[in-house]
Amino acid sequence: MMTLDTVMKCAxxxxxxxxxxxxSRSYTKAVEDLNNxxxxxxxxxxxWNNTIYKMSSDGRLFHHACQLAHEHTDRVIKMRKAQLQNExxxxxxxxxxxxxxxxxxLLAKMEDGKSLSDEDLRAEVDTFMFEGHDTTASGLSWIFYALATHPEHQQRCREEVQSVLGDGTSVTW
Incomplete structure (x- = not known):
């Protein structure tokens, strides 16, 4: 949830x-279901056969999870479009x-001067949001595990962070 929150705010x-x-919880549940x-x-x-899969309960669940993920993405795009209507x-x-x-x-123009279609926007945002938060969460989990199993590297990381922070307690730009 933290990585999704970060991607949502930054991107x-x-x-x-x-x-x-x-x-957002229904979105993360849909992403988890899609992975599984x-x-x-x-x-x-x-x-492996598409016809059999589509007729199966897994295929129907997959379709439903995709719809939930797309609805979340559509809400994010719609909200930002509405905000950008304000001069x-x-x-x-x-x-x-x-x-x-x-x-x-949203501000991009194609070579013909037209904006991206809603489907193109959703495809780009879906990819970035899905891959961004899920992959980042997996990477962070792996890093924390690796640091927990190698205390000497954990200590080196701690020292580097402390040298950057100095007397401060939080990271700033």
Whole structure:
């Protein structure tokens, strides 16, 4: 949940806390289900056939989980589009030194001058949000495990963090 919260704030200008938002919990549950169903499909030779898989309970669950994930992404895009309808917010975004991922996508124009379609936007945001939070969470879990099993490296990391922080207690830009 923390990695999803971080991705949502940094890449999608989300101002809430997904850690306490029930809609976001349904999204993370859908992502977990998609992962489990994908691994189950890979391990079951009968599910390699698309027709059989689509007719199975796993196939129906997979479809439902995809819908939940897409609904979450659509809400995030719709919310940010609505915010950018406000002229003050749009000007503030255009003056930023670095735009976040969703703002870049929403302000981008194709070679023909048209904006990205809703389907194209959702595909990009789905990939970034899904891969960003799930992969980051897995990576952090692995790092914490590796540090816990190698106290000497854990100590070196602690010393490096303390040298950066100095007398401070929190990391700032």
């Amino acid at each position: 999608f200008s989300y101002q809430g806390s997904v850690q306490v938002d029930e809609n 169903l994908t691994f189950h499909r890979i391990r079951s030779v009968f599910f 003050e917010e749009l000007e503030k975004v255009k003056k930023k030194r670095r735009l976040d991922f969703l703002d870049i996508l």
